[in-house]
Amino acid sequence: MPVIHGKNFIWTHLEKPTEDDILEIAKNRDLHLLVVEELLHPTFHPKIEVYDSYIYLVLHFPRFDTRDTTHGTEIDVVIGKDFFITAQYARMPVCEQFINACETDKRKSKQYLTSVGELLYYLLSDLFRDSFHELEKMDTVISAMENIIFKERNRDYIENISLLRRQILDFRHTIHSQQSVLQSLADEGREFFGKHMQPYISRITGNHLRMWHILENHKETVEALHETNESLLSSRATEITKNLTIMAFIILPLTLVANIFGMNVAFFPIVGNPYDFWVIVGIMLAGITGMFIFFKWKKWI
DSSP: OOEEEOSSOEEEEEESOOHHHHHHHHHHHTOOHHHHHHHHSOOSSOEEEEOSSEEEEEEEEEEEOTTSOEEEEEEEEEEESSEEEEEESSOOHHHHHHHHHHHHOHHHHHHHTSOHHHHHHHHHHHHHHHHHHHHHHHHHHHHHHHHHTTTOOOTHHHHHHHHHHHHHHHHHHHHHTTHHHHHHHHHHHHHHTOGGGHHHHHHHHHHHHHHHHHHHHHHHHHHHHHHHHHHHHHHHHHHHHHHHHHHHHHHHHHHHHHHHHTOOOSOOSSTTSTTHHHHHHHHHHHHHHHHHHHHHHTTOO
C-alpha cells in the first residue's frame, strides 16, 4: 500500500486491496459505507458519485492480453481536499510506472503532486496515453493489412480482420460508457477543484472524445476491409469457377468423340481404314479449336 506525500495531501494506492485495507482507509478518511462496498469488489461500469467532502470515480481502460483480446481494467479514485486514494484490481503497468515516477523522479514528483486535481489529471493522461499507444499499434496493423489485402486474397485475412473487429468492439465497449462520467466530472470539477483546473479537466474529456473518433474511424476502415476482402475472394472464386467451366466445355468434344468411337457396333465409318487414329485425333482437335474460337468470340476468355 504505497503512501506518497503531496504538497497538501496524501496519496494512498491500493493494489488488489483486501477487506482490511479498505476498512482501514475508510475509517481514516471517513468514507461512506456505499463507497466502501464499491471498493471491496470491481465495478462493471464506470461511475461518479459526489459526496460532501470527496468525489468517488470509477473508470475503465482497455488492456490487451496475450491472446490479443481486449478487457477493461478498472481503477477507482477517491479524491478529497487533503487525500487521494486509488485502487486497482488487476495489474496496470502504466499505473505502476506512474507511481514509480512520483517516488523516484523529483521533477515529475514536483509536477504531479502539486494538488489532488493535477494528480488526477496527470494520472488519467498517462492512462489515456497508453490507450492511444494501443490504438497506434492497431492502426499500424490495419494499414499493413490494407496494403497487402489486394495482393494476397487469402482466407487467413478473414480471421485477422475478425480479430481486429473484436478488439475494436471491446475497446469501444470500454471507452463508450465513460463519456457521461467524464462529463459529470467536468461539471462537478468546476466547484470541487476550482476554476484553475477547468483546462485540465477539459483536456481529459477532449482525450476521451479524440479516442472515440479514432475508434470510429478504425471501425469503419476494418469493416470496409472486411467487405473488400470478401468481395475479392468471391470474385476470385467466380473466376476460378468460370475457368473450370470453360475447360470442361472445351474438353467436351474430346469426351463426345471418344465415346462415339468407343461404341461396340458391327460397322463404324473411319474405323478400320488407314490412318483412322489420326483422323479421329483430327476430329477431336477440330472440336477443341471450334469451342475455343466460340468462347473467344463471346469474350468469355
